[in-house]
Amino acid sequence: xxxxxxxxxxxxxxxxxxxxxxxxxxxxxxxxxxxxxxxxxxxxxxxxxxxxxxxxxxxxxxxxxxxxxxxxxxxxxxxxxxxxxxxxxxxxxxxxxxxxxxxxxxxxxxxxxxxxxxxxxxxxxxxxxxxxxxxxxxxxxxxxxxxxxxxxxxxxxxxxxxxxxxxxxxxxxxxxxxxxxxxxxxxxxxxxxxxxxxxxxxxxxxxxxxxxxxxxxxxxxxxxxxxxxxxxxxxxxxxxxxxxxxxxxxxxxxxxxxxxxxxxxx
Amino acid sequence: xxxxxxxxxxxxxxxxxxxxxxxxxxxxxxxxxxxxxxxxxxxxxxxxxxxxxxxxxxxxxxxxxxxxxxxxxxxxxxxxxxxxxxxxxxxxxxxxxxxxxxxxxxxxxxxxxxxxxxxxxxxxxxxxxxxxxxxxxxxxxxxxxxxxxxxxxxxxxxxxxxxxxxxxxxxxxxxxxxxxxxxxxxxxxxxxxxxxxxxxxxxxxxxxxxxxxxxxxxxxxxxxxxxxxxxxxxxxxxxxxxxxxxxxxxxxxxxxxxxxxxxxxxxxxxxxxxxxxxxxxxxxxxxxxxxxxxxxxxxxxxxxxxxxxxxxxxxxxxxxxxxxxxxxxxxxxxxxxxxxxxxxxxxxxxxxxxxxxxxxxxxxxxxxxxxxxxxxxxxxxxxxxxxxxxxxxxxxxxxxxxxxxxxxxxxxxxxxxxxxxxxxxxxxxxxxxxxxxxxxxxxxxxxxxxxxxxxxxxxxxxxxxxxxxxxxxxxxxxxxxxxxxxxxxxxxxxxxxxxxxxxxxxxxxxxxxxxxxxxxxxxxxxxxxxxxxxxxx
Numbered sequence: 001x002x003x004x005x006x007x008x009x010x011x012x013x014x015x016x017x018x019x020x021x022x023x024x025x026x027x028x029x030x031x032x033x034x035x036x037x038x039x040x041x042x043x044x045x046x047x048x049x050x051x052x053x054x055x056x057x058x059x060x061x062x063x064x065x066x067x068x069x070x071x072x073x074x075x076x077x078x079x080x081x082x083x084x085x086x087x088x089x090x091x092x093x094x095x096x097x098x099x100x101x102x103x104x105x106x107x108x109x110x111x112x113x114x115x116x117x118x119x120x121x122x123x124x125x126x127x128x129x130x131x132x133x134x135x136x137x138x139x140x141x142x143x144x145x146x147x148x149x150x151x152x153x154x155x156x157x158x159x160x161x162x163x164x165x166x167x168x169x170x171x172x173x174x175x176x177x178x179x180x181x182x183x184x185x186x187x188x189x190x191x192x193x194x195x196x197x198x199x200x201x202x203x204x205x206x207x208x209x210x211x212x213x214x215x216x217x218x219x220x221x222x223x224x225x226x227x228x229x230x231x232x233x234x235x236x237x238x239x240x241x242x243x244x245x246x247x248x249x250x251x252x253x254x255x256x257x258x259x260x261x262x263x264x265x266x
Numbered sequence: 267x268x269x270x271x272x273x274x275x276x277x278x279x280x281x282x283x284x285x286x287x288x289x290x291x292x293x294x295x296x297x298x299x300x301x302x303x304x305x306x307x308x309x310x311x312x313x314x315x316x317x318x319x320x321x322x323x324x325x326x327x328x329x330x331x332x333x334x335x336x337x338x339x340x341x342x343x344x345x346x347x348x349x350x351x352x353x354x355x356x357x358x359x360x361x362x363x364x365x366x367x368x369x370x371x372x373x374x375x376x377x378x379x380x381x382x383x384x385x386x387x388x389x390x391x392x393x394x395x396x397x398x399x400x401x402x403x404x405x406x407x408x409x410x411x412x413x414x415x416x417x418x419x420x421x422x423x424x425x426x427x428x429x430x431x432x433x434x435x436x437x438x439x440x441x442x443x444x445x446x447x448x449x450x451x452x453x454x455x456x457x458x459x460x461x462x463x464x465x466x467x468x469x470x471x472x473x474x475x476x477x478x479x480x481x482x483x484x485x486x487x488x489x490x491x492x493x494x495x496x497x498x499x500x501x502x503x504x505x506x507x508x509x510x511x512x513x514x515x516x517x518x519x520x521x522x523x524x525x526x527x528x529x530x531x532x533x534x535x536x537x538x539x540x541x542x543x544x545x546x547x548x549x550x551x552x553x554x555x556x557x558x559x560x561x562x563x564x565x566x567x568x569x570x571x572x573x574x575x576x577x578x579x580x581x582x583x584x585x586x587x588x589x590x591x592x593x594x595x596x597x598x599x600x601x602x603x604x605x606x607x608x609x610x611x612x613x614x615x616x617x618x619x620x621x622x623x624x625x626x627x628x629x630x631x632x633x634x635x636x637x638x639x640x641x642x643x644x645x646x647x648x649x650x651x652x653x654x655x656x657x658x659x660x661x662x663x664x665x666x667x668x669x670x671x672x673x674x675x676x677x678x679x680x681x682x683x684x685x686x687x688x689x690x691x692x693x694x695x696x697x698x699x700x701x702x703x704x705x706x707x708x709x710x711x712x713x714x715x716x717x718x719x720x721x722x723x724x725x726x727x728x729x730x731x732x733x734x735x736x737x738x739x740x741x742x743x744x745x746x747x748x749x750x751x752x753x754x755x756x757x758x759x760x761x762x763x764x765x766x767x768x769x770x771x772x773x774x775x776x777x778x779x780x781x782x783x784x785x786x787x788x789x790x791x792x793x794x795x796x797x798x799x800x801x802x803x
Contacts, residue, residue, distance in 0.1 A: 056692050074696045086689040090711035099707065100697035151697075 002029040003155060003190050004053065009062035011048055022048050024215040025062070030155075035181055035191045037201035039246060040211030041254070046194045049216070050157050053192065054080045066155070076104060079148040080157040083164060085140040087132040087147075093119060093139075094128035097147045104151070118146040122176060138169035142176070149180065149188055158193040162200065174204060182228075198250070202243045203230055210246060212253030219253040222246050277462060279449055287473065289443040290430070294422040297358050301365035302415055309373025310403060326370055329363070350442045357429045357441050364425040365418035372414035376407040423474050427451070427639040428734055446470055447640070454643030455738075460651075463644045471636050583756055584769075591780060594736070594752035598728050601667030605675050605724060606717070608668075613679030614709060630673060638670045639734055646738060660750050663735040670731045671724035678723070682716025683709060715796040722789050729781060733757055753777060 011023040022045035030036050038046045051057045053064055055074040063070045066078065087096050094115050101111035119128055122142040132140055141161060148156055161177070162170035181191050195201050201208045208222045222245050226233050233239050279286075308326075312319040348355065380402065388402045430440060430447030440448040450470065454463040583590070616626040645665060649658035686709070694708045736755035738748040747763065749755035753773065760769040 051692070054692075054696055056695055074698060076698075080692075080696055082689050082693070084687070084689050086693040088690065088693070088708070088711070090714070103698040103703065 002031050003034075003067065004030040004192075005065040006049075006053075007063050007065065009049070009052065009059050009064065011045065011052065011057070011059050021215040023059070024217045026211075026216065026218055027062075028209055028218055028221070030190060030192060033189045035204060035206045036193070037205035037208045038192065038194045038211060039196065039198060039201045039208055039250070040216060041213050041250065042196060043214050044211045045214060045216030046211055047159050050080070050159050050192065050194050053155075054078055054157055056080075076100075076151040077153050078155040078157060079151050079153040080159065081141070081144050081148050081161045083160040085132070085137075085144045085164075087140055087143055089132050092129050092131055093124060093135065093143045096132070096143055097150050100147060100151055114150050115146070118150045119143070121149075121180075122146045136169075137165050138173060141165060141173060145173075145177070145180070149186065152187045154187060155190045155192065156188050158191065160194055160196070163195070163197070170200075174200065178204060178229075198243055198246050202239065202246060203234070208246055210249040210253065213257045217253075219256070220249045222249065277453070277457065277459075279452060282444055283449070283469075286444045286446050286449050289441075290426055290445040290447065291473070291477075293358060293443075293445065294361065294419065294426060297361040297365060297422060298415060298418055300358075301362055301369055301418055302411065304362075305366050305369030305414070306373055306407070306411060309370045309407070310377065310399060312370075313374050313377035314399070314403070323374070326367060329367065353441045354443065357426075357445075360429045361422050361425055364421045368417050368421070369411065369414040372410040373407050376410035377403055380406045419477070420474070423470070423637045424639055427470075427637055431455075446473075450640055451643060454647055458647060460644065460647045463647060467636075467640050467644050470640050471632075474637060475632075583759075586751075587753070587756075587776070590751055590753045590756055591776070593750075594732055594754055595780070597664055597667060597736075597752065598725065598732060601664050601671055601728065602721070602724065604664075604668050605671040606721070609672050609675035609679055609720070610710075610717075612676055613683060613713075614705065616680055617683040630676060633669065633673055636669075638666055638731060641669070642666055642735060643738075655748050656750065659736075659738055659748055663732065663750060666735045667728050667731055671728050674724040674727060675717070675720040678716040678720030679713055682713030685716075686712045715793070718789065718792045718796055722785075722793075725784065725789075726781075729777065733777075737762075753780075 006026055006028050009023055009026040010021070012019045012021050014020075026045075026049065038049065040046045048057060052059050053071065055071050055078070058072070065071075066075075071078070088099070091099060094112070097115035097118055098111050101114060106114070116128060119125065119142075122145050124139060124142050124146065127135065127139065132143070135143065144161075158177070162173055165173065177191070180186060180188065193201075193204065202222075202224055205224055208224060210219045210221065211217065212219050222242060224242055226236075226238060226242070230239070308322060312322045384402065384406075388398060393401055426445065427447035427450060430445035431451035446466070446469075450463060450466045453459055453466055612626055616623040642662065646658055646662045649661055652658070653661065690708065690712065694704055699707055732752070733754040736750050736752040737758035747759075749759065753776065757770065757773045757777065760766045760773060
């Protein structure tokens with residue numbers, strides 16, 4: 001059963017009076033409990049795609065259905081984790097998690113309790129009163145994750161959540177995210193992550209959707225059928241084979257774009 | 267039109283208009299050249315040589331924290347002894363004090379802001395000494411210098427009006443070559459003709475705007491190319507990005523304010539203890555030096571002599587000094603409050619509504635192009651027709667302060683809003699902040715640092731303006747000048763009316779102390795507090 005369906009999505013940006021096509025007729029669907037990665041070269045429109053899913057942008061044509069209903073504006077059922085964390089610098093860690101709940105109308109005591117609970121879950125107990133300025137990058141992203149989860153969304157969108165962290169921190173946070181995804185207690189089961197890190201995608205996702213350079217198109221997808229937890233398979237041929245498959249698709253997309261460019265020249 | 271010409275030709279001075287225009291423009295250009303040469307050479311020296319920096323930076327910092335118009339009477343006393351040339355020189359010196367500091371601190375900040383990787387790569391390829399300065403330092407500071415020169419140019423127009431109409435011991439002493447400021451002052455104070463002075467005011471505004479479009483815009487564009495960081499681009503094109511086509515409105519005002527605001531915050535941010543002690547030492551020795559020159563010429567100074575000097579008028583008013591300081595600060599607070607509220611309103615409106623922006627930007631351009639000091643006599647003349655002279659001056663004073671402060675606040679707020687990172691805006695959208703909630707939770711906190719920077723700048727300029735605006739020089743020696751009680755007018759009286767230099771220095775010291783105290787007690791802590799609000803991208 002699919003939670004999200006992307007149907008014939010097209011998006012153009014207007015920059016300096018020229019239309020730039022960023023997404024060209026993109027279609028795919030994401031099932032319940034699925035962990036999907038969108039992989040593609042930078043500028044291929046994958047972040048834009050994520051923002052349309054979040055209701056932050058609108059497509060020029062095509063639609064994204066959430067349980068059969070088109071997404072037109074942000075909803076607490078679909079929340080997002082940002083690449084640069086997107087924390088409000090003038091709020092403490094606790095307040096940052098708490099504020100979206102306030103917008104929803106949750107009463108003060110309850111939302112503080114919820115915020116504390118989620119901060120504890122991401123391992124930030126004792127840092128409730130700290131401002132983002134005094135937190136490390138990894139800790140900031142933990143706050144970002146807690147904030148997104150505190151709304152109890154069904155779908156969690158992540159826009160290159162680990163790309164501004166050092167590799168060791170990123171590794172720890174990947175485990176944290178996978179644990180949250182597997183946690184049966186939490187209502188958040190469907191994860192969609194944008195990444196340009198092929199190894200990361202193959203390690204985390206059930207399915208990797210590969211996109212071409214701009215204008216972004218779905219070139220193909222790779223099903224990752226390595227059993228979880230995958231730590232012990234990281235040196236196995238099965239893992240490398242899948243990574244290679246993704247890389248081949250990326251290369252294919254690059255060549256396809258180069259060809260269309262040449263055709264246009266002629 | 268014919269009526270207008272008829273009104274104007276009555277005045278004998280009007281035939282000098284072209285010549286006066288030339289001498290004012292020439293005066294500003296000369297001073298600008300001197301200021302740029304001085305600012306760049308001393309700025310480079312202070313930035314590349316540690317010993318020079320230790321001495322220069324605090325000293326210049328001290329000089330610039332004294333309101334520039336406060337120097338006026340002091341400088342006059344020294345230079346008038348030289349005769350007509352002395353008058354010309356004192357006008358240029360006064361203009362210099364309004365231009366040079368900003369360029370110096372801009373250069374200093376720009377050099378310190380050169381990215382480490384550029385500095386290191388230059389060193390590793392063997393660029394040292396003069397070559398380093400020529401290939402790395404000078405190109406790096408070019409945009410700041412261009413921007414600083416533009417700022418200085420505008421400040422020069424601000425002050426030239428006051429500088430060309432100097433009163434000394436009750437007499438008006440214009441520079442021999444005349445000037446637009448002199449002409450305007452004469453029209454307003456002597457002839458008391460509101461039409462003539464309005465026309466002259468419009469003419470001066472036109473000249474300012476004319477040069478702004480003609481020269482500065484080009485220069486800034488050229489300076490912009492080939493810099494490390496788009497220092498200017500962010501601010502200048504950031505506003506254009508709002509959707510208002512740049513070509514559709516006169517691109518004047520965007521030029522006036524580059525990143526040099528950050529000078530103010532840089533200046534306030536960190537000071538080593540050594541620098542602070544040096545600043546205090548330099549300040550006291552400078553004051554002692556002035557005392558020395560003044561008193562010691564010929565005679566040995568005695569306590570009796572100092573006291574005697576102090577007892578000359580307007581020393582009688584010193585008893586109510588706290589009240590006078592309070593009144594002046596009160597005026598500044600009222601004007602600041604109005605500017606703050608209006609500027610936040612206008613800034614948010616301009617950033618959020620394209621249609622409003624299309625109205626507000628041109629308004630801003632013209633508003634900050636009008637030389638405020640030139641507006642002073644004209645506005646007073648107008649208000650005096652409705653109100654008593656005292657009330658008219660009081661109101662003129664506050665309106666001038668508002669007009670002076672508001673654009674600093676507005677531009678800083680606008681830049682603050684424009685610089686809110688996309689992610690923060692998206693977070694607001696994603697988590698459902700709307701309407702007032704969005705303003706109070708996202709927009710206002712995000713611009714608090716900009717508000718503080720804008721406040722520092724507007725209080726700085728406010729102190730300058732109030733010294734000028736609390737006091738209305740008289741047209742003839744028989745009529746006493748008009749003033750509203752305040753420390754600014756006391757300073758003017760001591761300087762212009764009585765020529766009491768000792769008292770003048772004393773009041774100047776008090777004003778400087780009040781300014782520094784406010785920096786230390788209000789702005790510095792606020793700046794530090796909001797530092798953590800800074801959004802790292």
